[in-house]
Amino acid sequence: MIPAFTDPLLALEMAYWQETTIKVLLGLVAVLLLTGGVVYLYLFKFVSFMQSRLGPMEAGPYGSMQLLAEVGKWLQKEDVFPRKADRFVFAMAPAVVLTSTFLIFVVIPAGPNAVIADLATGIYYVLAVSSLSVIGILMAGWASANKYALLGGLRAAGQLIAYELPMVLATVGVVISVGSLNLQDIVAAQSSGSIFGWDGIGNPFLFTQIIGFVIFLIAVQAELTQTPFDMPIAESELVAGYHVEYTGIRFLIYFISEFATAVAFAAVASTLFLGGWALPESWGISRDAMHWVGPLVISLKAVLLVGVVFWVRFSFPRFREDQLQKLAWKVLIPLALVNIAITGVLKVVF
Amino acid sequence: MTAVTDRQKLSYIASQAADARVNVELETEGMTLNIGPQHPATHGTLRIVAQLDGEQVIRAEPVAGYMHRGYEKLAEVRTYPQVTTLLNRIDWLGSFANEVPFILAAEHLMEVEAPPRATWIRTILHEMSRVAHMILFLGDMGVQLGAVTPVFFAFRDREYVLDQIEAATGGRFHPNFDRIGGLKDDLPKGWIESTKVALAKVLSFCDEMEDLLLGSEIFQARTRGIGVIPPDVAMQYGLSGANARGSGIDWDIRRDNCIGLAYPELDWKVWTHPDGDSFARFWVRLQETREAVKMIEQLCDGLPSGPVMAKVPRIIKVPAGEAYVATENPLGEMGYYVVSQGDLTPFRVKIRSASFNNVSITPWIMRGVYVPDIVTILGSLYFILGDIDR
DSSP, rough: OTTTTTTTGGOOOOOOOHHHHHHHHHHHHHHHHHHHIIIIIIIIIIIIHHHTGGGGGTGGGGGGTTHHHHHHHHSSSOOOOOOOOOHHHHHHHHHHHHHHHHHHTTTTTOSOOOOSSOOTHHHHHHHHTTHHHHHHHHHHHTTTHHHHHHHHHHHHHHHHHHHHHHHHHHHHHHHHHTTHHHHHHHHHHHOOOOTTTBBBBBBOHHTTTHHHHHHHHHHHHHHTOOTSTTTOTTTTTTTGGGGTOOOOHHHHHHHHHHHHHHHHHHHHHHHHHOOOOOOOGGGGOOOOHHHHHHHHHHHHHHHHHHHHHHHTTTTTOOOOOHHHHHHHIIHHHHHHHHHHHHHHHHHOOO | OOOHHHHHHHHHHHHHHHHHSOOOOOOOOOOOEEOOBGGGGBBBSSSEEEETTTTTTEEEEEEEETOOHHHHHHHGSSSSSHHHHHHTTTTTTHHHHHHHHHHHHHHHHTTTOOOOHHHHHHHHHHHHHHHHHHHHHHHHHHHTTTOOOHHHHHHHHHHHHHHHHHHHHSSSOOOOOTTTTTTOOOTTTTHHHHHHHHHHHHHHHHHIIIIIITHHHHHHHHHTTTSSSHHHHHTTTTOTTTTHHTTTOOOOHHHOOOOSGGGSSOOOOOOOOSSSSHHHHHHHHHHHHHHHHHHHHHHHTTTOOOOOOOOOSSSSSOSSSSEEEEEEEEEEEEEEEEEOOEEEEESSEEEOHHHHHHTTTTHHHTTTHHHHHHHHHHHHOOOOHHHHHO
């Protein structure tokens, strides 16, 4: 059990407001760095290579200027409102989506003390704020005054609500194993645990909760509206779904929040199933060192998991809406419930 | 009050009939969705007016003609050699294959026969344009279903085929290589060898598509049982090519009614699939691409020597008469009905293109499907808008 705010941040004694400001600034930088890194690494290098699409590798040394060029391009574009759009709702929708993304990062621990708010109900806070994005997407779909956007928004609502449930149920197994909703407790339990008495790598729940891990990843893919679950965007049928009418900076916000949410969910998944920021306790790394190593460890894990998301995204065709609902309600939810039952029984037995 | 046209009356009656067929349990409000004329799934400027009930399509009607180009009329004021420059623009992806039937029809009227080498090279290029066409179809089908990677592979490997067409004819999209009585030129040196390299790339592309799309459970869930065309309906609507063969109709002009091309001398097989759904059409096209590669290999190995141009007069005047010649183009039966009155220009040219018939089945096939299935069906029917709006 790691109580909050007993360790000084970066081994410095600071006032509460100083600590909070530094945390928020560092958090924002970390989020943007990670998101930009993910976009550069996967969208411009990995996927371009995978698809024999060499354009993004040309701008600047090793294609490093491509991200700047893209952002510059989007910033130059005109900010267009459709004539019949509800201007206020239309303008607010991207902000709601982005807010929901940044709120997730608030509770993800990146080190023994590197967390903006160490909530006792951490994991359910994550699941609750992540579903805020449904409202933003519905707002965008409705306010655009466009039939394609409306269909996309409604599809998104149906899909995100359907996949909220398996996602919540998938985390229950971890929560039962740890006995706490706090993300720091979950990390601590994995780093100090042991598998059949062997504590060489701690006890990442990847092994004991493999069903939950797989369900969680599938649900993340759906929550991110990435292929094969991207029918809210579906560029070949709904043109671009709920953000068909967005241009310039507002589209960029959707674009950024898509990748930032990918990073956020990957960080949550690595906290829940891969041991989070901690290295196994048996390795004997000091707590002071973890202040610096922790953020790197969780970043690495999150970036690797985002890689899985991208790999799936660019390899599979898209489901149809009814097939997707069937997968959520008839396969994933029963499977998650079975997982919970098994975890509960094993918890009582051992 | 605006006047109600017969067409509107008919479509109203059709919609009433469709309403009765689609079982509506909850009271819902219909929505009209214009898919196109500018929509990624319509391959160009086709418009589909879809009446939706939620995501279910009650009625869908294609509206063609946004790109009318009047080739049949233009052909009446151009001399025979000039007409071929128009024809390879009709179906721009398989352009060489469009020239062949017209040239064959003119040759038939003039009673000229192309030398065997010209016929064999024509057949090679005909199949090459089929391969280039099919590669794009196979990749594009992935895009319709949301998988973007296959189409990038398609453009990568199509380049090898287009390079060969360019090396032989000088044009990538508009070869304009066919002449009445033969071909403009012989093949360049080393062409056969480099073609074999390109064909190996095509085969590996087909394997990739088999892994990426055909074997994917999501692809099968999206295409199996979607857009089923029974054989009798396919015949009624005049479907041809892979769309008909996907419905189990064992009919291929290359085998059954081959005029002026070298197909009877080759060892090959017509692939059919009994299911008639989108998956079957994709499967048939994949097999056809492999079969075309096999054919080109045989043609390259057995290429006869000799001239590539028969003796024809310098100024081409086609004797009076009528001729209809059709070949099996990438999209299906492509035929030209040429009426000549003995002038420098044709009196009348009627183009029977495959896409127009193939897309005419959409209102029938799109009753009660879902919005994503529209895209699947359009992708699997596979049409070229230039071929429809000619």
